[in-house]
Amino acid sequence: MPLRGEYLGMTLTIDDVDEENREFFRYCHAGDFRLQRGRKSGLLRYPPTTACPWTSDRESDWVSVEGKGIVHTYTEVRHPIQPAFRDLVPYLILLVDLDTQKGEPTEHEALRVAGNLVTPDGAFAPPETIERVGIGTRVRMVFVEVCEGMSIPHWTIDEEAEQPDPPWRYPDA
Amino acid sequence: MTSDLDATTSKGLRNRYAICGVGETDYMRGSKYSTRSLATWAVKNAMDDAGLTAADIDGMLSYSGNDSTFSTFVAGDLGIRLNFYMDVHGGGSSTEALVGIATGVIEAGMCNTVAIFRAMNGYSQVRIGGTGARSAAPITGDQIHMRAYGWQSAGQMFAPTFMRHLHDYGTTPAQVAAVKVAHSKHASNNPKAYYRKRYTVEEVLASRMICKPLHLLDCCVETDNATCIIVTRTERARDLRPRPALVRGVVGRCCRPRADNYYQHGPLATVAGHYAKDLLWPNAGLGPSEVDLTGSYDAFTFTAMLQLEDYGFCAKGEGGDYVSNGAIELGGARPNNTSGGHLCEGYTHGMNMVIENVRQLRGEVDDSCPIGPDGAPEHTYDYGEGGCRQVRGAEISANLGWGTPGLGSAMVLERG
Numbered sequence: 098m099p100l101r102g103e104y105l106g107m108t109l110t111i112d113d114v115d116e117e118n119r120e121f122f123r124y125c126h127a128g129d130f131r132l133q134r135g136r137k138s139g140l141l142r143y144p145p146t147t148a149c150p151w152t153s154d155r156e157s158d159w160v161s162v163e164g165k166g167i168v169h170t171y172t173e174v175r176h177p178i179q180p181a182f183r184d185l186v187p188y189l190i191l192l193v194d195l196d197t198q199k200g201e202p203t204e205h206e207a208l209r210v211a212g213n214l215v216t217p218d219g220a221f222a223p224p225e226t227i228e229r230v231g232i233g234t235r236v237r238m239v240f241v242e243v244c245e246g247m248s249i250p251h252w253t254i255d256e257e258a259e260q261p262d263p264p265w266r267y268p269d270a
Numbered sequence: 271m272t273s274d275l276d277a278t279t280s281k282g283l284r285n286r287y288a289i290c291g292v293g294e295t296d297y298m299r300g301s302k303y304s305t306r307s308l309a310t311w312a313v314k315n316a317m318d319d320a321g322l323t324a325a326d327i328d329g330m331l332s333y334s335g336n337d338s339t340f341s342t343f344v345a346g347d348l349g350i351r352l353n354f355y356m357d358v359h360g361g362g363s364s365t366e367a368l369v370g371i372a373t374g375v376i377e378a379g380m381c382n383t384v385a386i387f388r389a390m391n392g393y394s395q396v397r398i399g400g401t402g403a404r405s406a407a408p409i410t411g412d413q414i415h416m417r418a419y420g421w422q423s424a425g426q427m428f429a430p431t432f433m434r435h436l437h438d439y440g441t442t443p444a445q446v447a448a449v450k451v452a453h454s455k456h457a458s459n460n461p462k463a464y465y466r467k468r469y470t471v472e473e474v475l476a477s478r479m480i481c482k483p484l485h486l487l488d489c490c491v492e493t494d495n496a497t498c499i500i501v502t503r504t505e506r507a508r509d510l511r512p513r514p515a516l517v518r519g520v521v522g523r524c525c526r527p528r529a530d531n532y533y534q535h536g537p538l539a540t541v542a543g544h545y546a547k548d549l550l551w552p553n554a555g556l557g558p559s560e561v562d563l564t565g566s567y568d569a570f571t572f573t574a575m576l577q578l579e580d581y582g583f584c585a586k587g588e589g590g591d592y593v594s595n596g597a598i599e600l601g602g603a604r605p606n607n608t609s610g611g612h613l614c615e616g617y618t619h620g621m622n623m624v625i626e627n628v629r630q631l632r633g634e635v636d637d638s639c640p641i642g643p644d645g646a647p648e649h650t651y652d653y654g655e656g657g658c659r660q661v662r663g664a665e666i667s668a669n670l671g672w673g674t675p676g677l678g679s680a681m682v683l684e685r686g
Contacts, residue, residue: 212419
């Protein structure tokens, strides 16, 4: 049976044959952020794939990774495209460089994990919170449940971390 | 600029193939025509342009994102018997790549003359902006890592890359808005363009925000249309009425590392053109300084700028200045998208920008200039509103096709 859940009114499914994604989201559901580490390269990769992008081999292990990082870039969506997001604008899409493996194996590479900006309890962040976030903001991962066996990672401001003052934000006129 | 890199196109083929015919439908909304009908219309116009009949064409290529018709339907409807055809998946970056494929299959003896088309109801059926039925479809497997976050449309997908350029290089929204200003000037002199109104930087920045840094007027139009170009051997093209546009060099769907997961690699504001340029210029045997006009894909104002920069028309990081200093406007050093491109003329996934450059190299751009006794326009080179849009002395053009930040295609054409 495909894994199937409802999230914000959207139907999310993972096929039986998609073992990498089943594992990834199952670990997220357990509150444990895990990525595949290639056995040959010793390098972590995201999103889940069948081969290591540095050594092409298929052997990997799921390794727990700390869900902390820094906003590498973002967009603030004002005009919703998907019906599910119609009442959620404005919302942020973040690409976050994990602290783990940042700048490896080459200078401009990172485990760049996507997510929305949410509150610590997983609700979409209100406008006054969105205004605090930009490139350079330190964030930590939170999980939002979709169904049994599937949660998706999101990001919230890491209130315990030292923050840039201010982070880089789009220069609104 | 040139290097000794081995390239995808044999340099021995340089200028041995040519675009001998071009054609399109009207640029419309609410077309009331099927994609099969639109394609048939555009291919016939290209055949008429070249002076070819159905018996002269024996190859066909098309591209789509499961939103269009097939070569067998279109060829059959036009009475064309095919020796070769292929319908491939893809959007922007396909046109130039398929020209390369056409030269290869002709060279391999598989056929003689190839019509390449793209037919789409990008407004009335499958909306290119991403709204409509596709936006509400179930989200499966790999898509969860993007679409579940409301990260789905082209604008949403590319915006984080564009934002990084502003951050890394201090590029300003006003500089980038100048792309729309330039292309809208060009479109105002193009009777075919869907939008012919001229815009100012202030109007672009005052238009509503779609997703930062993209205002509405940073985004291309959605239209219904089909386009076609015909490729054959140069020696054959020389027997036809139109002056041929010679294919000097081509690059097809050249990718950044990690391809679809390109955002894992960096720097994010460096796009596929950074890699494609090392194939394009050696293939063509020239560099950016020898190019008279460009067709840098303008799905968004930013895509045109990023590619002009990464193909070397200016230094990395100086794209904001290059697109706002007048160089890309008609009358400037190297005009870009003189038809108005995707921002104004119509959205075709790249082919109208190739068609435009073919006409520029012929010296036969359609504008509002008076028609001479031989039926050809007598160009005034007055680029004021409603005037001329022919580039004086156009000999070399470069098309820079964009698929995503992670992949692109390119082609250099020469006046035959």
